[in-house]
Amino acid sequence: MTEQRIGSDTRVTLHFALKLASGDVVDTTFDKQPATFRVGDGNLLPGFEQALYGLKAGDKRSLTVEPEHGFGQPNVQNVQVMPRGQFEGMELSEGLLVIFNDAANTELPGVVKAFDDQQVTVDFNHPLAGKQLTFDVEIIDVVAL
Numbered sequence: 001m002t003e004q005r006i007g008s009d010t011r012v013t014l015h016f017a018l019k020l021a022s023g024d025v026v027d028t029t030f031d032k033q034p035a036t037f038r039v040g041d042g043n044l045l046p047g048f049e050q051a052l053y054g055l056k057a058g059d060k061r062s063l064t065v066e067p068e069h070g071f072g073q074p075n076v077q078n079v080q081v082m083p084r085g086q087f088e089g090m091e092l093s094e095g096l097l098v099i100f101n102d103a104a105n106t107e108l109p110g111v112v113k114a115f116d117d118q119q120v121t122v123d124f125n126h127p128l129a130g131k132q133l134t135f136d137v138e139i140i141d142v143v144a145l
Contacts, residue, residue, distance in 0.1 A: 003056045004142040011038050012052065013141040019134040026128065034140050045070060048135055055139050063135045071128040078124040079113065087120055098122060 006012055013036040017028040029035050037043040039052075047069025055061065067073050087098075096112040110122040 004144050005054050005056045006039065006052045006139070006142050007054070008039055009145045011036065011141075011143045011145055012139065014052075015138040015140065017134075017136040019136065021132055021134075026133070030138075038145065051135060052137065052139075055137070055142075057139050057141050059137075059139045061137050063137065065133045065135050067130050067132060070133050071126040071131065074123075074125040074129045080110075080122050080124065082120050082122060084115065084118055084120055087115075092120060 004010065013034050015029045015034045017030055018026045020026060035043075039049055047065055050069070051063045051065060090096075090098075092112055092115045094112055094114065098110050098112060100108045100110065102108055108124055110124040111127065112120060113123045114121040
């Protein structure tokens, strides 16, 4: 019997660490319970899933994920300049995370990039957009569905 490899229609249990080029860890499960997901369920970005294809239980890898396969490139249209009045009563600072709701009442997080007495510049790009990431994985289990 051959060992089950990661592909479509599989459930995967793994430990992972997501790191920036600097080595700073963005997220990890190595210090807690492993993560389990079904390939294609949306819990993992497609570029990260594709990097796992063909791996089996017991495999350990350090994979490089380019921005195009991770969180994408920053989009200048996702940087908005808004009237300062929309931030009434808020103590603003560069790097402050602010949450807005769109027309469908979906939360849209943004980061304050700059502000003055008249306007506030907010970046709605994902904080990891444009970043090359290292995806360290240890595959614990792979089950065919």
